Amino acid sequence: MSRIAYVNGQYVPHAHAMIGIEDRGYQFADGVYEVCEVRGGRLVDERRHMARLDRSLSELRIGHPMSPAALGMVMRETIRRNRVRDGIVYLQVTRGEMKRDFPFPPEGTRPSIVVTSRSHNNARNEKAAEAGIAVVTMPDIRWQRVDIKSVALLPNVLAKQQAREQGAKEAWLVDGEGRVTEGASSNAWIVTRDGVLVTRPLQTGILPGITRSVVLDLIAREGLGFEERPFTVQEAYEAREAFVTSASQLVMPVVQIDGRPVGNGAPGLVASALRRDYHSQAEFI
Ligand code: PMP
Numbered sequence: 001m002s003r004i005a006y007v008n009g010q011y012v013p014h015a016h017a018m019i020g021i022e023d024r025g026y027q028f029a030d031g032v033y034e035v036c037e038v039r040g041g042r043l044v045d046e047r048r049h050m051a052r053l054d055r056s057l058s059e060l061r062i063g064h065p066m067s068p069a070a071l072g073m074v075m076r077e078t079i080r081r082n083r084v085r086d087g088i089v090y091l092q093v094t095r096g097e098m099k100r101d102f103p104f105p106p107e108g109t110r111p112s113i114v115v116t117s118r119s120h121n122n123a124r125n126e127k128a129a130e131a132g133i134a135v136v137t138m139p140d141i142r143w144q145r146v147d148i149k150s151v152a153l154l155p156n157v158l159a160k161q162q163a164r165e166q167g168a169k170e171a172w173l174v175d176g177e178g179r180v181t182e183g184a185s186s187n188a189w190i191v192t193r194d195g196v197l198v199t200r201p202l203q204t205g206i207l208p209g210i211t212r213s214v215v216l217d218l219i220a221r222e223g224l225g226f227e228e229r230p231f232t233v234q235e236a237y238e239a240r241e242a243f244v245t246s247a248s249q250l251v252m253p254v255v256q257i258d259g260r261p262v263g264n265g266a267p268g269l270v271a272s273a274l275r276r277d278y279h280s281q282a283e284f285i
Contacts, residue, residue: 004081006074006115011081014116023112024095024105029152031094031112032056036075036210037247038117041085042284043075044247048210053093056149061104062095065113078115087119088248092151120248129275132255132267133169135244137233138162140173140181146207159184170244172236172257179230181205186244186252187212191270193240196225204230211245215274218281224270233257241268251275 003014012018024030034053037044050068057064066074075089094112098105142155159171163184171184180188181200187209189199197219202208219226236242242254242262251274253267262268 003116003118004078006078006113008110008112008114011077017114019094019112019114020097022100023097025092025112025151026094027100028102029150029154030060030062031092031151032060032062032149033090033092033151034149035247036089036091037250037282038079038084038087038089039279039284041079043072043079043089044279044282044284045210045214046072046075046285047283048213049247052149052208052210053091057093059145059148060095060150062093063111065093065111071113074113074115075117078117082117082119084117084119086122087117089115089117091115094151125249129250129252129272130267132253133244134167134256134259135170135172135183135242135254136163136166136168136258137172137174137180137236140175140205142173144205146181146205147203149207156184168256170254172233174233175205175230177230178232178234180233180236181230182207182209183244183246186246186249188236189215189243189245189271190231190236190239191241191268192235193238194225195240195270196227197270198227198229198231198235200230201228209245211247211250211278214278214281215245215251218274218277221281222277236262239263241271243268243271243274250278 004011005014005017007017034049036049092114096109096111163171173181182188240263244252253271
């Protein structure tokens with residue numbers, strides 16, 4: 001079955017989808033994106049993702065390509081045309097196409113929008129979660145506005161590649177004080193030996209993950225012990241459990257950090273329970 005992409009007002013075969021070479025996303029990484037989970041053919045946590053998209057756009061002063069209602073329809077239509085039941089929908093908005101020049105293009109330049117969707121292999125994801133993943137730590141060399149979900153992901157690309165070359169699935173980025181900021185494409189969590197969940201606060205060099213926010217609601221609902229504070233790499237080595245969160249991986253147990261086993265080296269009970277219960281807290285509309 002051929003894949004379909006939505007590009008600036010049209011549904012086109014994925015293989016023939018095109019954006020101009022003067023698009024500012026291509027020239028300057030001048031754009032933002034979102035990745036939403038699709039489950040049972042439905043969008044998960046659309047409202048939170050759209051709120052974050054709004055914020056990313058307004059922080060960069062990029063206009064809206066279309067109304068939120070129209071965008072919701074385009075995302076659903078893209079999911080439908082690609083026959084995705086379980087997977088993700090990806091959307092990217094850039095400042096549009098204009099002769100290459102650093103300052104913003106003139107008022108009225110239309111932002112570009114691309115929406116794609118693809119299926120996940122659920123069985124493979126569940127198997128990965130049952131095994132857990134390895135992470136390696138490395139310095140966080142990103143810019144100071146990582147709270148914006150910008151397509152400028154070169155440091156993340158390099159980190160992820162380094163992780164892969166070291167046999168790990170994810171990189172944990174570390175600030176100048178030896179504290180974990182987040183993963184290259186996920187938020188980072190530990191469970192201390194006392195059973196307290198710990199994750200880094202917003203406004204301290206992380207992306208406000210949507211999965212993170214849903215997990216926080218789940219933790220509050222279940223009355224679990226929780227501290228929102230930075231944690232060091234050393235604390236992570238000594239943790240009982242560790243995991244990462246993202247829309248594509250949900251809650252993914254971490255069983256090894258820098259080659260050392262976390263806890264007993266198997267996915268932890270807390271992480272596994274949060275993964276199991278995640279969708280009872282997520283919003284489907
Ligand atoms: N941090 C970074 C750097 C990411 O790229 C992502 C995933 N896009 C996340 C955290 C997790 O965010 P979310 O739960 O919204 O997917």
